[in-house]
Amino acid sequence: MSDLFQNSAAKQDSYSAQDIEVLEGLEPVRRRPGMYIGGTDDRALHHLVAEILDNAMDEAVAGHASRIDLDLSADGTVTVRDNGRGIPTDEHPKYPGKSALEVIFTTLHSGGKFSGKVYATSGGLHGVGSAVVNALSDRLHVEVARDRQLFAQTFSRGVPLGPLTPAGAVQNRRGTTVSFHPDAEIFGPDAHFKPERLYRLCRSKAYLYRGVEIRWSCDTALISADSGVPAAEVLHFPNGLLDYLNGTLKSRATVTPLPFAGQADFPGDAGRVEWAIAWPEDDEGFSHTYCNTIPTPLGGTHEVGLRGALTRGIKSYGEMLGNKRAANITADDVMEGATILLSVFIRDPHFQGQTKERLVSADAQKLTESAIKDRFDHWLSGSPDAAKGLIERLIEKAEERARKKAQKEMARKTPTRRLRLPGKLADCSRQSAEDTEIFIVEGDSAGGSAKQARRRDTQAILPLRGKILNVASASVDKLRGNQELADLAQALGCGTGKEFSVDKLRYERVIIMTDADVDGAHIASLLMTFFYREMPGLIQQGHLYLALPPLYRLAGGGNTRYARDDAHKDELMKTVFKSVKGKVEISRFKGLGEMPPAQLKETTMDPSKRTLLRVVVPDQRDPDQKDDVEETKALVESLMGRKPELRFKFITENAKFAQDLDV
Numbered sequence: 001m002s003d004l005f006q007n008s009a010a011k012q013d014s015y016s017a018q019d020i021e022v023l024e025g026l027e028p029v030r031r032r033p034g035m036y037i038g039g040t041d042d043r044a045l046h047h048l049v050a051e052i053l054d055n056a057m058d059e060a061v062a063g064h065a066s067r068i069d070l071d072l073s074a075d076g077t078v079t080v081r082d083n084g085r086g087i088p089t090d091e092h093p094k095y096p097g098k099s100a101l102e103v104i105f106t107t108l109h110s111g112g113k114f115s116g117k118v119y120a121t122s123g124g125l126h127g128v129g130s131a132v133v134n135a136l137s138d139r140l141h142v143e144v145a146r147d148r149q150l151f152a153q154t155f156s157r158g159v160p161l162g163p164l165t166p167a168g169a170v171q172n173r174r175g176t177t178v179s180f181h182p183d184a185e186i187f188g189p190d191a192h193f194k195p196e197r198l199y200r201l202c203r204s205k206a207y208l209y210r211g212v213e214i215r216w217s218c219d220t221a222l223i224s225a226d227s228g229v230p231a232a233e234v235l236h237f238p239n240g241l242l243d244y245l246n247g248t249l250k251s252r253a254t255v256t257p258l259p260f261a262g263q264a265d266f267p268g269d270a271g272r273v274e275w276a277i278a279w280p281e282d283d284e285g286f287s288h289t290y291c292n293t294i295p296t297p298l299g300g301t302h303e304v305g306l307r308g309a310l311t312r313g314i315k316s317y318g319e320m321l322g323n324k325r326a327a328n329i330t331a332d333d334v335m336e337g338a339t340i341l342l343s344v345f346i347r348d349p350h351f352q353g354q355t356k357e358r359l360v361s362a363d364a365q366k367l368t369e370s371a372i373k374d375r376f377d378h379w380l381s382g383s384p385d386a387a388k389g390l391i392e393r394l395i396e397k398a399e400e401r402a403r404k405k406a407q408k409e410m411a412r413k414t415p416t417r418r419l420r421l422p423g424k425l426a427d428c429s430r431q432s433a434e435d436t437e438i439f440i441v442e443g444d445s446a447g448g449s450a451k452q453a454r455r456r457d458t459q460a461i462l463p464l465r466g467k468i469l470n471v472a473s474a475s476v477d478k479l480r481g482n483q484e485l486a487d488l489a490q491a492l493g494c495g496t497g498k499e500f501s502v503d504k505l506r507y508e509r510v511i512i513m514t515d516a517d518v519d520g521a522h523i524a525s526l527l528m529t530f531f532y533r534e535m536p537g538l539i540q541q542g543h544l545y546l547a548l549p550p551l552y553r554l555a556g557g558g559n560t561r562y563a564r565d566d567a568h569k570d571e572l573m574k575t576v577f578k579s580v581k582g583k584v585e586i587s588r589f590k591g592l593g594e595m596p597p598a599q600l601k602e603t604t605m606d607p608s609k610r611t612l613l614r615v616v617v618p619d620q621r622d623p624d625q626k627d628d629v630e631e632t633k634a635l636v637e638s639l640m641g642r643k644p645e646l647r648f649k650f651i652t653e654n655a656k657f658a659q660d661l662d663v
């Protein structure tokens, strides 16, 4: 050990290199299962089955397997068997002496789905599923039938109990069988697979891929009489999602006599999409979307594509009919209340997060939208009566929405008129609070630019003059006595302290817009403190926002971009402006007041282009967030107490704090 290392180890005797652990093999999975399966609760437990079943499904979707058996036995062991190619059993070139199968079950990030060569549109991506299930099972047994030979290997808690061994000859059989029993050390002694959940999982997979037959079986001792789960069933749906939709809708009446359902290939070999959509009379809709048979409960780009296709389709059909009222239909009118099943198969999908709950692949939107739009146009013109019924229904919904909005506006008009407002407020013209915003800006010159850059009907500007910076070093008491802040409270109209009432808030969004520098961050943090103290409900109910003005303008090679901070500027230089030949002009804005109104509008104020950050605080009422509530209080006290140096440190360190807040 060099002197340097000895010294630093001695200085930090209570915390040194020996405290830093490096977890090997599958240990991280057992130590932090949440990172891999989202927790250790019931949902996570059932996710284990999905991981193994998805591997069999990937074989089926790739065209190599036609049948999958899933069995739940009395002792809680799940067995998944497919008739696919079988996991490779030969020696892995990078791990001499180990079979590929053993590598797959004992090494994270090993798999055949990274390159897209052996699987085109797979649900598996990360190469971790099998190893994770293995690590979290007290017993896992794999059998592979390949080349007329059976191979088997058993593991416990991720550790092989012996090597992969030949287990005899087999005729007319191939594929993979994985049996596993989850580890009670991880999931607790009472964790059990629920037959209902597993049966539902099998059903939905069978609906999603019509080329597969899934044979479900379960020990009868585990099935409760009223669950409706059969002990055995062959699940095969030749009409795919349409069977699923009909099975769910049963005898509910729908606006169009038949659902809008179909499937289409994407251009080239980009994949394909399948959908089944109906509009039930009772308006009780749902939306289930999938990518490569993986459920995406948070939707994503494929769902956005579908929204676009349906909305544009219905509107242009309305236009063709000369029905002017159809122009008022929005995507929400089309989608809410509809029963929607959408499944895409694409290459190299990108999901948000480990649990793959939202699809973020950008190309999925365009592909889905254009494939479905075409078919929807045909469907509408091919069944004019159904199309007319649907348009009428959606117009009704749109008009109902407009009526409700008008009523809400009427209700707001009266109280707002009576208010006395501070003189320097440039108010917006809309009488109701709905979709309006007030920008709190620092100083008259920024106020002037903001007034020129705003939309008069919905955006109000309140410049806070001079004094606010002096107040910065004062206590919260002084903040309260400050005229500028009194004006602010008056402009908002919702009262402070105990008088606070969110119903009286005159704007939907309160936006703090200060310069993108340390002073600006300082003022923003003071204002946030003021709101946190005096109008906590404003923050809790999500009305307080920070604007994100840029600090730099970059122009060159016909491109203009704005950067929020130095890091963002450097990133743009390395990406957007990387190949620009001549000089890239970089100008730094001294403050919002210096920015031409058109640029202020484009970068910071225009609702269609800007980014706003919503200010969030932990919820006092939620017992789980109690610690966070206390921490926030303590932080505010220490920052707003009489220790300006502490505050300055916090602000400098957190000048980028906005990025950490919820958008």
Ligand SMILES: Nc1ncnc2c1ncn2[C@@H]1O[C@H](COP(=O)(O)OP(=O)(O)OP(=O)(O)O)[C@@H](O)[C@H]1O
Residues within 6 Å of the ligand: 051, 055, 056, 059, 082, 084, 085, 086, 087, 088, 104, 110, 111, 112, 113, 123, 124, 125, 126, 127, 128, 129, 130, 131, 176
């Ligand atoms: N039933 C099976 N049939 C054939 N090959 C399989 C089967 N199960 C697993 N494999 C192979 O093992 C590899 C690793 O599987 P694993 O479940 O660990 O990850 P993955 O499916 O690639 O990705 P993810 O972690 O996202 O599920 C797969 O990529 C595939 O090559």
